[in-house]
Amino acid sequence: MLQFVLSGVAIGSIYGLIGMALAISFYVTRIINFAQGQLMMVTVMVTAELASSGYPVWLAALAGLACSCIVGILSYVIAVRPILLSNRFSFGWLVSTLGFAVIVENAAAYIWGPTSQAFPPILNGISLPIGGAVLTAQQLLAIVTAAVLAAGFEIVRRYTLFGKLGMATAADPEMASAIGANTAIVAIVAFAVSAVYAGIAGLLIGPSTFANPYLGDTFGTYGFIAMMIGGGTERPIAAMFGGLLLGVCAEGANALINSQASDWFPFIVLVLILIVSPKGLFSTSNPLFRPRRAAVTRG
Amino acid sequence: MSEQPTLEINALSAGYGRFDVVRDVALSVGKGEAVALLGPNGAGKTTVLRAIMGLVKQRRGLIRIGGTDVSALPTHRIARGLAAIAPEGRRLFLDQSVEDNLLLGALHLRHDKARTQTLLASVYDLFPVLKAYRQRLSSFLSGGEQQMVAIGRMLMSDPEIMLLDEPSVALSPVAVDIVVRAMLELRKRGASLLLVEQRTDVATRVCDRLYVMTHGEIVDEMKPETIRSGGMSILNKYLG
Numbered sequence: 001m002l003q004f005v006l007s008g009v010a011i012g013s014i015y016g017l018i019g020m021a022l023a024i025s026f027y028v029t030r031i032i033n034f035a036q037g038q039l040m041m042v043t044v045m046v047t048a049e050l051a052s053s054g055y056p057v058w059l060a061a062l063a064g065l066a067c068s069c070i071v072g073i074l075s076y077v078i079a080v081r082p083i084l085l086s087n088r089f090s091f092g093w094l095v096s097t098l099g100f101a102v103i104v105e106n107a108a109a110y111i112w113g114p115t116s117q118a119f120p121p122i123l124n125g126i127s128l129p130i131g132g133a134v135l136t137a138q139q140l141l142a143i144v145t146a147a148v149l150a151a152g153f154e155i156v157r158r159y160t161l162f163g164k165l166g167m168a169t170a171a172d173p174e175m176a177s178a179i180g181a182n183t184a185i186v187a188i189v190a191f192a193v194s195a196v197y198a199g200i201a202g203l204l205i206g207p208s209t210f211a212n213p214y215l216g217d218t219f220g221t222y223g224f225i226a227m228m229i230g231g232g233t234e235r236p237i238a239a240m241f242g243g244l245l246l247g248v249c250a251e252g253a254n255a256l257i258n259s260q261a262s263d264w265f266p267f268i269v270l271v272l273i274l275i276v277s278p279k280g281l282f283s284t285s286n287p288l289f290r291p292r293r294a295a296v297t298r299g
Numbered sequence: 300m301s302e303q304p305t306l307e308i309n310a311l312s313a314g315y316g317r318f319d320v321v322r323d324v325a326l327s328v329g330k331g332e333a334v335a336l337l338g339p340n341g342a343g344k345t346t347v348l349r350a351i352m353g354l355v356k357q358r359r360g361l362i363r364i365g366g367t368d369v370s371a372l373p374t375h376r377i378a379r380g381l382a383a384i385a386p387e388g389r390r391l392f393l394d395q396s397v398e399d400n401l402l403l404g405a406l407h408l409r410h411d412k413a414r415t416q417t418l419l420a421s422v423y424d425l426f427p428v429l430k431a432y433r434q435r436l437s438s439f440l441s442g443g444e445q446q447m448v449a450i451g452r453m454l455m456s457d458p459e460i461m462l463l464d465e466p467s468v469a470l471s472p473v474a475v476d477i478v479v480r481a482m483l484e485l486r487k488r489g490a491s492l493l494l495v496e497q498r499t500d501v502a503t504r505v506c507d508r509l510y511v512m513t514h515g516e517i518v519d520e521m522k523p524e525t526i527r528s529g530g531m532s533i534l535n536k537y538l539g
Contacts, residue, residue, distance in 0.1 A: 161409055164399050168392045175390045178352055180378035180407045180456060 003133035004255040005248055010139035012247020013146030016230075017201035018223025019239030020150065021194040023232035025076075027170050028190040029084070031093045035075045035101035036198050037220020038108075041213060042068040043199030044119065045108050048211035051120040060120070065199040072195025073188055075100050080191075081184065101216065108213035119206040142204040149197060150240040157236075166190065198223075222246065225266055229273045231280020238282035245269075245281070303366055304329045305491040306351070306382075306460045311360035313350040319357070320346040321515040328460060333482070333492040335502035338512035339538050344495040345387055347512075348462045351493075352384050353377045365459040379407035383458035387465050387495075389449040393438035397429055400437050400448050404455030414457070421488075422451040425481055443474025450481060461485065464495045479504055499526065499534060511537050 018040060025033045033039075047064035051057050079096040086092075126137035157163035169176040169186045177183050201219070209215060223243070227233065230242020246266050253265035273281055306328040314320040321343035328334045336344045350358045353374040362370045364381045372381075383404070391400050401422055405415045423430040426447040432440065437448055446466055453461055463482070467475045475498075482492060482505045496502040502509055503523040511519040511534065518537060526534055 161402070161406075164392075164395060164403060165406065167395060168403055171392050171394060172390055174354060175386065175392070177374040178354065178378050178384055178386070179404055179452065180375050182373075182375045 002131050004251040006130060006133050006135050007139060008248030008251035009244055010135065010142050010247070011205075011251060012226075012244040013142050013240070014201045014205045014243070015219070015222045015226040015246050016240035016243020017146050017149060017197050017204070018219055019226030019230060019232050019243045020153065020236050021197035021201070022223050022227045023236035023239040024153070024194040024197065025187075025191050026227075026233055027236050028166055029076075029080065029187050031080050031084070032097070032224075033072075033075060033080070033191070033194070034094070034097040034220065035071075035079070035104060035216075036194065036223060037216030037218070038101045038104040039068045039072050039075070039195045039216075040198040040202035040219055041108060041216035042071050042104065042202075044202040044206045044209075044211045044215055045112055045117075045213065047203060047206065048117050048119045049112065052118060057120045057122065061203050064203065065196055068195045068199040068202075069192050071104060072191045072198075076188055076191040081187075101220070105213055105216060112211070112213060114213060116210040116212040119209075119211045121207045122203070138204075138207055145200060145204060146240065146243075149200065150237050154237050162189075222266070225270050227280075229270055229281055231277075231282045233280065235282070238280060241282045242280065302330065305332070305365055306493060307361070307363040308347075308351070309361040311347070311350060311358065311362060313346055313355045313358040313360075315356065319515065321350070321512075324360075324512075324515075324517055326510055326517060328491050328493050330491055331486070331489050332508070333486055333494060333506040335494045335496050335506040335509045336512055337496055337499060337502055337509050337534070337538070339497070342512040343515040344512055345464055346515075348384060348386075348464050348493070348495055351377075351382055351460075351462060378456065380456060380458060382460050382462060383453040383456045384462040385446070385449040385453040385464065385466060387468070389445050391437045391445055391448055391452070393436070395437060396434050397437050397440070397448055398433040401429075401433075401451050401455050404452035405457075407456060415455075418455050418457060422454050425454070425484055426451060426477075441474075443470050443477060446470060446474065446478055447481070450478070454485075460491045460493060462493050462495075465497060466494075467496065467498050467501045475501065497538075499531070499538075503527065513537050 018036060022032060022036045025031060043064035046067045047060045050060035050063055075097065079100040080093050083090060083092040083096055122138060127134050128137060128140060157166060165181055166186060169181060169183050173183050226243035226246050227239040229245060230238040232239025232242060249269045250262035250266050253261035257265065304327040309325050311324040312319045312322050324347060336347060338344050346355060349355045351362055353372060358370065360370065367381060369377050369381060392403065401419060405418055408415050428444060429447055429451060437445060450466065466478045470478065479501055485492065494502060494506060503526055506523060509521050509523065510517050
């Protein structure tokens with residue numbers, strides 16, 4: 001019992017980080033970046049590549065994060081901004097971000113080949129007994145990092161001028177520009193931060209999954225579920241709670257049903273939660289596609 | 300014209316989609332002057348204000364604020380000290396506190412702490428009730444108090460020209476009076492105002508000149524005295 005809760009929390013903090021990454025870019029732009037999982041994969045692949053060519057792991061990890069940051073900004077500039085400029089209310093970004101994901105994924109498969117490669121172990125060797133259960137230091141690192149990043153995001157959002165500006169842009173982008181905010185820059189920063197969150201999730205899971213170009217699919221999906229059951233579309237930190245719940249559900253299903261149950265059980269949980277609380281469990285207000293305030297057109 | 304006007308608009312056409320809501324509008328607001336745009340619903344008054352802020356996609360013609368041509372500037376550049384708006388419906392950032400709303404108004408002055416504090420003090424001086432409520436979420440305020448925050452947020456950017464879009468709408472008579480007195484106080488402090496109104500009484504109390512707009516065009520310009528001494532009937536003809 002304790003074992004699957006603990007390892008569920010560990011894997012859940014990674015789902016939560018990806019969910020938060022999705023939620024951060026959604027929060028500011030009302031766009032779901034379906035290439036989020038691929039941003040995570042970019043970090044994993046670049047880190048693995050550099051580490052295997054002999055660079056120190058920390059340097060490889062930093063370079064990996066920088067790369068996914070760049071790809072994240074590109075995803076906004078290429079796949080999102082042109083569509084919002086032509087029509088802010090269109091859903092063209094559904095296709096364009098998915099297309100961007102496919103391109104990035106196939107580019108990675110082309111460069112590194114479709115098979116898994118070694119990923120540098122960070123703390124995998126050490127394990128810590130907690131009660132009757134065992135947690136690897138790697139898992140503990142995931143939990144602590146996720147907690148720090150989630151708390152850090154909330155602190156920045158609530159207590160810094162930039163965070164407040166992000167909230168203002170999220171609530172009413174037109175009014176935000178009318179007080180002097182360059183909303184394009186705010187959106188680019190949001191995409192960059194979300195790429196870093198996804199990338200850090202990749203660094204934390206890399207030692208267990210190894211580096212594979214198709215990693216983004218699975219984790220992107222789990223991140224999306226984490227955001228939806230948590231209600232991260234409303235408050236990014238709720239995606240973290242959703243991720244933890246998802247992780248515990250998945251590990252619990254593996255432990256209590258059978259070893260394949262984590263492939264389908266979380267989806268049942270998702271459906272049940274969305275039936276009971278369409279807004280997500282930890283959100284106070286509205287569902288996914290809350291309409292933006294329409295432009296005032298009367299004179 | 301000895302002195303350059305604070306706001307000068309010439310041959311402005313602006314609209315949404317394929318048609319122009321306002322056509323060939325010319326108006327000016329001098330330094331320290333208060334000017335009203337009167338007119339019925341749908342006349343294009345709000346569109347003029349939105350065009351000044353750069354919030355309308357299509358706009359042609361000249362808009363000059365304090366000698367700067369803003370007709371090609373993006374909204375966020377115009378908002379940095381040239382023009383500021385207290386928009387229709389107030390559009391506060393409702394999930395943030397009163398003080399945060401005000402400080403966001405001074406976004407472009409964020410590195411000038413002293414000036415921001417002075418401006419904040421002047422807003423609290425104008426609306427003492429906001430000082431008491433400064434930590435409160437702005438969604439918890441009454442309509443009149445929210446209008447005060449919207450006007451305060453506009454003041455915080457210390458703009459050349461202040462644009463007010465129907466600040467009296469949907470307010471109690473007491474609140475309307477507070478808003479009117481605030482505008483008069485702003486005039487005393489030397490602010491230049493462009494006020495969009497449907498209420499003639501509010502406009503005549505505050506402004507030096509009034510433009511009348513119908514169907515996207517400015518059709519008349521008058522003085523408050525004209526209206527008080529019987530011009531009301533002319534005005535009623537326009538306002539329907």
